[in-house]
Amino acid sequence: MSEHSPPAAAGTGGQLRTLAVRITEDLRAQLDIIAQLTGRSATEEIRLALEHWIDRTKSDPEVLKKAEAVRADIEREAQTRRNAIAAIFSGDGAKEGSASHPRRWNSPVIRTGEQRLRKR
Structure with missing residues (x-):
C-alpha cells in the first residue's frame, strides 16, 4: 500500500x-x-x-461493439509485436551461426578482422 x-x-x-x-x-x-x-x-x-x-x-450494445473493435486492434498489435520478436530471436540466424556466436560473428568481414588481429 x-x-x-x-x-x-x-x-x-x-x-x-x-x-x-x-x-x-x-x-x-x-x-x-x-x-x-x-x-x-x-x-x-x-x-x-x-x-x-x-x-x-x-x-450498452454500442459500447460493447466499440470494446470488441479495440480488443481486435490490441490483438493485431500484439501479434505484430510477437512476429517481430520471433523474427529477431528465432529466425534463420540461429541456424546459420555457430552455437556460441550468432551469424553476424561468422560473417566474412568479422572473420577477416579477426585474422588481421591474430597476425599482429
Missing part, C-alpha cells in the same frame, strides 16, 4: 484512488441532501453512482 492510497473499502478489491470532480453548486447541494437522507457520505454516494453507471455502460 502506498502512502498516497488509503486502504480499500470493504468489497472493492483494490486500493482507492482520488478523483477530483468539479460540479455545480446545485448538484453538490442535491448530493449532500441525498447523502444525508441515506446516511452515507457524499463520497460513498458518488462511488455508488459511478459503479451503477459503469455497470449500465458495460451492457
Whole structure:
C-alpha cells in the first residue's frame, strides 16, 4: 500500500484512488441532501453512482461493439509485436551461426578482422 492510497473499502478489491470532480453548486447541494437522507457520505454516494453507471455502460450494445473493435486492434498489435520478436530471436540466424556466436560473428568481414588481429 502506498502512502498516497488509503486502504480499500470493504468489497472493492483494490486500493482507492482520488478523483477530483468539479460540479455545480446545485448538484453538490442535491448530493449532500441525498447523502444525508441515506446516511452515507457524499463520497460513498458518488462511488455508488459511478459503479451503477459503469455497470449500465458495460451492457450498452454500442459500447460493447466499440470494446470488441479495440480488443481486435490490441490483438493485431500484439501479434505484430510477437512476429517481430520471433523474427529477431528465432529466425534463420540461429541456424546459420555457430552455437556460441550468432551469424553476424561468422560473417566474412568479422572473420577477416579477426585474422588481421591474430597476425599482429
